[in-house]
Amino acid sequence: MKKEVPLLITAIFGSFMVIDYFVPHPSVSAVGETLQQWAIIVISFSYVLGVANIARVNGEKISKRSRDWPFAIPLLMGLAFMLGVGIFGGIGERTLFNDFFLYAYTPMSGTMFSLLAFFIASAAFRSFRVRTLEAGLLAVAAVIVMLGRVPVGAEIWDKLPGIADWINNVPQMAAKRAILIGAALGAISTGLKIILGLERNYLGGE
Amino acid sequence: MEKIDRRYIFLAILLLVLVPLLVPIGLPIRVSREVQSGYDAVAEIPDGSTAYFAADYDPATMPELHPMALAALDQLFSKNCKVIGACLWPAGPPLLEDALRRIGEERYGKKYGVDFVNLGYKPGNEVAMVSVGRSIRATFPTDFYGTPVESLEVMRGAASLTDMAILVNISAGYPGTKEWVQQVQSRYHVTMVAGCTAVSTPEYYPYFQSGQLSGLIGGMAGAAEYEKLVGKLGTATRGMDAQSLGHLAIIAFIVLGNVLYFATKKKAP
Amino acid sequence: MLPAPFLNTMAALLTIAIFSFLYKDNPFYKFAEYLFVGIAAGYIVALEYHNVIVPNLWRPLVGGDLNLLVPFVLGVLLFSRFTSGFGWLSRWAIGLMVGTFSGLAIIGFAQGDLVAQVQANMLPLKTETLLGTFSNWVIFIGLLSSLVYFFFSKEHKGALGASAKLGIWFLMVSFGASYGFTVMSRFSLLIGRLLFLLVDWPASFGLHWLH
């Protein structure tokens, strides 16, 4: 029951997704559609699980008074607030939920990522080292693309945007295609092994 | 070199980005092939046809992607196209709503439910994509507001993705352009134009070269080019001067860092 | 709907709180960081409730589609992970998700990447223009040599070694391009936040000081 049932479920759902693609028969499509609708619902529960986990971890943080525990209070309050106004007040335009999404969630998330502009500058100065020929090629391509993709490139040399376009569309594209093909082989063989039950690490230990 | 306080670097970056925003230089913008083909692909669909607008992004990437979403919607609504918008990123629907209302309702006077709709969010990534390809109604029984989709005029004749003239995808990563190509474009052969973050752009060049993507709009620079083509200059165009200076700063830091590194290394032994 | 000046000021203060991390880690940053996690978590559950649980599960279920009891039960079983004795029950739902994604991945990668990309690379090695011919050769050699780099069952020596070496050079050029594009993304985000502080925030008070 502990391993066999989940492996069987995996095999059924996995192989059906494959068969569904090759077999246009309506009876198969109907089953495929149902299974996909089921999957969407189960996946939505997994998000709720993730949130429940965050609440649990931070609740414990407060009760155990571990490091930074006072900050867990705004976290839980933010969670409860968004959940409350979202479920009872609706989520559309002109709701509190939408206000807090656009004026709290949005600026914080955007600013977190914009910090990376600063970090990338510091990393460029302190840890981008051209120690090998390979790193040199990387650096040259990076510089050409950085200049060629923005207006200043053409001001420096009017051929730069063209060269950057060529690099992107030709050598860089070829290497990325090799990575795509390699990754596709990896994903397909992993998928096969999962469906056949040869790969079962995802089920965790006993 | 490790002794240099990072904060001086941070300060330099802040100034370099801030100054051109306050005092614009107005460097001319040149349209690249990838963006031009994207614009052309949208221009070629029949006026008044229906487009599927997959807004798969969230606030973290808004400065790059929102301008291109606005520009693409502008081009679609200017052709009187109907737009069916939906999100596979949970934080997407309010952004899509903002874009649809701003361009559709305010700029072109289009009506919600008649000319455009926001179907909201569905989890499931690839599963949801394949499912939309099969039947929009089964995947999105209601729109963002909970209205059953059968009651919306815009959904008439729009049963699945194959009924769409074009698939426009604005993508911040997973799930996004790559998965739409793999699961939907290859399966149903819809014309697809992708706008994505600069980070993921290089990965999608193979799809553009192979013709799976009819256009590729990469990052804020791509958005600025699109704004130029549509003829409505917005925040992306406004940011291009600062963007240029930022890139120059990074190049200067790489060069300076290496010069100092190798100079001190030679001295050491 | 709260007044715009209030909302914009809240957004601006939160933005500044996060930027303050650049000076050093401090309680304002920590507060914003934790609040962000909380708001994001609350947001997603409320959204799942309105956009999935109600339309895709609850309404059809009360409408008589009892099939949907299966995903409902499996979804609830996920929460058995929090118990010590019944954690294994959650594997049923995990099996469903992993199986579905594996199956779709096989198809997606096969049709979108493997076959389509191989086909797209079958380019004529002689075209009407010199640049076209040159580019096609570069694409041809670039793909083959990069693929050779990912060979694991032969030592990279001799011709194979030379080819793998060429492959790594192509890979490095592509990483360089990725680096350049990433720099572009990061700066765009910073520009976006600064434009908010400089333009949108004052505009919410009716102050249009920047052109």
Next chain:
Amino acid sequence: MQSAKPIVLLAVFLLLPACVHVLTVGAQEAAPAPTAQAEGQVRWFDLNRLNIALVVAVFFILVLVFIRQAGKGASFFIRKIAGLDAIEEAIGRATEMGKPVLYVPGIDDVNNIQTIYSMVILGNVAKLVARYETPLIVPVCRAFVVPLAEETVKQGYLDSGHPEAYNPNNIRYLSDEQFAFTAGVDGIMLREKPAANLFLGSFFAESLVLAETGFSTGAIQIAGTANIHQLPFFVVACDYTLIGEEFFAATAYLSKEAKLVGTLKGSDWMKIFLIVALVVGAVLETFGVTAFTRWFTVQ
């Protein structure tokens, strides 16, 4: 000769397009054009997708054949992967300096296959570390990864006969939030100054911050990820980087587990097939023959 089978398959792989093409074109010419009535009939196989079915089938067979051979005891060669050999060297150096080893398994949850593979590598690293009796610090970003990492490391110490050296306090759950986690790992690097940093798993925007801090502390850094967009930052700031598939090969390389090695071998053979097909396709295209290319069209 164990490689005879793949060669036969290769021949089939290359000849089939021609045969199928002749057959289907012939059939289409013989049969009347599909009418509405014909379309209404149910079909059990979509002939348009035969090409994909064949490519996938050939690959499946290759993988399964080699897994089976490996299961029977056949051993396959894996080329040297410098970054992986460097792991032992880095651990040795950390031991000499009396400093810990840091292992970051990425920031993704257990549903990402890279996290799972990272755990396999972690098990091998734990074995090595236990032998040298060097502390191993593992910061974790997802609550569900914690028990997995704990068990993996404990098992590694057990396998190398030093269960007493296992310290559960070194598996540290820092935060689910990306940048809070990053700041936490930075703190560990600056305070405890590990001599070897191993970044192996699924990384995102935090990669450059981690690699930069590690570079500034002078640690030997080995990174590996299949998230292509983060590779540039590892390449410029780390001593060794495992690129994409090399990362997945790492588990086979270190664990020598039969099914993993067999998969690798099958995938190599598939690459040979594809390379041959690419060359044939390009040559035919050059001479204006497009039938081969068209056979690969996804419909």
